Amino acid sequence: MKDWASTAKAAGLDIPAQDISRIVPTLNSLDEAFRPLAESLTPEMEPAAVFRADEEQA
Amino acid sequence: MTIREAAESLRRRRFSALELTTAALGRIERFNPTLRAFLTVTAEQALQQARQADADLAAGNDRGPLHGIPIAVKDIFCTRGVRTTAGSPIYRDFVPDHDAFAVARLEHAGAVMLGKLNMHELAYGITSANPHFGAVRNPWNSKHSPGGSSGGSGAAVAAGLAYAALGTDTGGSIRIPASFCGTVGLKPTYGRVSRRGVMPLSWSLDHVGPLTSSVRDAGLLLNAIAGHDPADSSSSRHPVVDFVPDEDCPVRGLRIGFPENFFFERVDSDVELSVRGSIARLESLGATIKPVTVPDISAMNATGRVILLCEASAVLQPYLENRGQFGPDVLALLDQGRLLPATDYIHAQRLRRRMQREFARIWSSVDCLIAPTTPLTAPRTGDTTVKLAGREEDVRLAATRLVRSINLLGLPALSIPCGLNGDGLPVGLQIIGPAFQEALILRVGAAMEDGGVGIPPCPMA
Numbered sequence: 001m002k003d004w005a006s007t008a009k010a011a012g013l014d015i016p017a018q019d020i021s022r023i024v025p026t027l028n029s030l031d032e033a034f035r036p037l038a039e040s041l042t043p044e045m046e047p048a049a050v051f052r053a054d055e056e057q058a
Numbered sequence: 059m060t061i062r063e064a065a066e067s068l069r070r071r072r073f074s075a076l077e078l079t080t081a082a083l084g085r086i087e088r089f090n091p092t093l094r095a096f097l098t099v100t101a102e103q104a105l106q107q108a109r110q111a112d113a114d115l116a117a118g119n120d121r122g123p124l125h126g127i128p129i130a131v132k133d134i135f136c137t138r139g140v141r142t143t144a145g146s147p148i149y150r151d152f153v154p155d156h157d158a159f160a161v162a163r164l165e166h167a168g169a170v171m172l173g174k175l176n177m178h179e180l181a182y183g184i185t186s187a188n189p190h191f192g193a194v195r196n197p198w199n200s201k202h203s204p205g206g207s208s209g210g211s212g213a214a215v216a217a218g219l220a221y222a223a224l225g226t227d228t229g230g231s232i233r234i235p236a237s238f239c240g241t242v243g244l245k246p247t248y249g250r251v252s253r254r255g256v257m258p259l260s261w262s263l264d265h266v267g268p269l270t271s272s273v274r275d276a277g278l279l280l281n282a283i284a285g286h287d288p289a290d291s292s293s294s295r296h297p298v299v300d301f302v303p304d305e306d307c308p309v310r311g312l313r314i315g316f317p318e319n320f321f322f323e324r325v326d327s328d329v330e331l332s333v334r335g336s337i338a339r340l341e342s343l344g345a346t347i348k349p350v351t352v353p354d355i356s357a358m359n360a361t362g363r364v365i366l367l368c369e370a371s372a373v374l375q376p377y378l379e380n381r382g383q384f385g386p387d388v389l390a391l392l393d394q395g396r397l398l399p400a401t402d403y404i405h406a407q408r409l410r411r412r413m414q415r416e417f418a419r420i421w422s423s424v425d426c427l428i429a430p431t432t433p434l435t436a437p438r439t440g441d442t443t444v445k446l447a448g449r450e451e452d453v454r455l456a457a458t459r460l461v462r463s464i465n466l467l468g469l470p471a472l473s474i475p476c477g478l479n480g481d482g483l484p485v486g487l488q489i490i491g492p493a494f495q496e497a498l499i500l501r502v503g504a505a506m507e508d509g510g511v512g513i514p515p516c517p518m519a
Contacts, residue, residue, distance in 0.1 A: 007397055015393050023390050027397060033360035038405040047407035048262070048414070050291060 075126030158255025175210030230461030237486025248468030310344030332477025371395025
């Protein structure tokens with residue numbers, strides 16, 4: 001399991017320790033479900049983000 | 059009374075738009091102190107619009123079926139000159155100088171705007187127990203939640219305070235209150251309705267749609283608000299059709315997918331009974347019910363949650379220095395989003411594309427899917443967990459379990475009421491279709507409604 005408190009500290013996030021403790025179980029269960037999915041990706045799979053080079057500039 | 063019935067009566071001069079609006083304002087005055095559905099009532103503006111609607115009709119300037127119909131919008135839609143809070147103290151004094159695209163479209167169609175509807179704080183939750191503006195109550199039983207985040211929209215339509223309402227749906231926020239309040243709720247395809255002027259929660263998951271008291275009314279609303287908007291980068295140029303189903307809308311020959319996996323697992327027994335009964339009714343109307351196996355919806359839910367957490371935290375990051383202005387549930391979600399790495403967000407958007415392709419294969423064997431909207435009926439306000447099939451579950455995760463994946467896929471989904479549980483609370487089912495096939499799912503919904511699938515009017519209505 002990840003050390004979420006250290007992650008927060010490394011990112012410079014000012015999240016009180018008790019608030020981190022409260023969300024750790026949820027983050028762990030999400031990470032447990034998501035990690036195998038992320039690891040199943042192959043390099044040719046591109047994100048579903050949208051960028052159009054011909055988009056009109058404001 | 060539906061919009062179609064009210065529109066007919068307006069044209070037959072059985073009553074005027076002013077009388078219709080005055081009656082709606084009277085109901086708001088009477089019931090809103092209990093329901094807390096409205097945050098702002100624009101009574102003077104509504105009466106003025108109603109008088110204008112009557113004058114226009116008398117002069118032969120008929121703007122169509124929404125002309126003179128009193129409606130309301132979730133307080134996340136920008137409204138020119140009218141405070142727009144998104145249910146948060148961050149925007150307590152925000153008065154936009156413009157209307158959201160959908161609001162402008164409705165006003166252009168002649169609708170009368172009654173005001174702005176309460177919601178879950180920042181649209182980031184499903185209870186609508188707003189810690190800053192008060193908890194919205196369910197008109198079927200005021201001790202229960204109306205769902206959310208468009209809880210005020212669901213409560214207002216169910217209680218007959220408005221003939222229709224606009225909501226937004228990022229992970230079920232139209233369909234959940236529709237299910238809990240016994241209304242119709244339509245989440246159109248991503249890109250079908252412009253998001254311009256809607257305060258964002260998650261750019262790639264936010265959808266705009268109507269809550270109404272009938273399926274055909276939902277079609278009427280979609281007719282007014284659908285269409286391309288060059289100012290919204292996600293807005294589609296897909297052709298807009300007439301979304302209102304015909305009076306005789308046959309379903310014979312349609313292939314209705316019945317998910318054999320996931321959607322009926324850990325579902326309340328009353329919910330399962332009502333949905334299965336409704337599917338049987340649809341079969342008796344001539345539709346072909348085909349069992350199907352759907353791709354891994356749990357994986358889609360995890361992927362959708364990663365995207366939502368990351369995008370919402372990015373949207374609201376500027377305000378996070380003052381943590382005290384967020385409710386505890388919203389703050390917890392914002393903190394979670396800040397702790398996820400950027401690579402997870404990108405991976406989630408990559409998975410999303412793969413899942414979209416995998417799910418689309420279903421449409422070669424069925425025309426649409428039917429499933430419960432929520433695995434439970436409205437929980438009591440304040441309940442944080444629910445027990446389903448012997449397993450204790452977080453209420454938010456349970457309520458979004460059957461709807462969140464459809465936001466990830468961007469597909470249209472229509473929730474309709476299909477029964478009451480033993481405590482007299484509504485049960486909803488959802489009809490999910492291929493992208494931009496709103497007309498199809500509305501047709502199936504209308505056929506079910508015509509065929510007797512539904513619930514009695516809310517006692518408060």
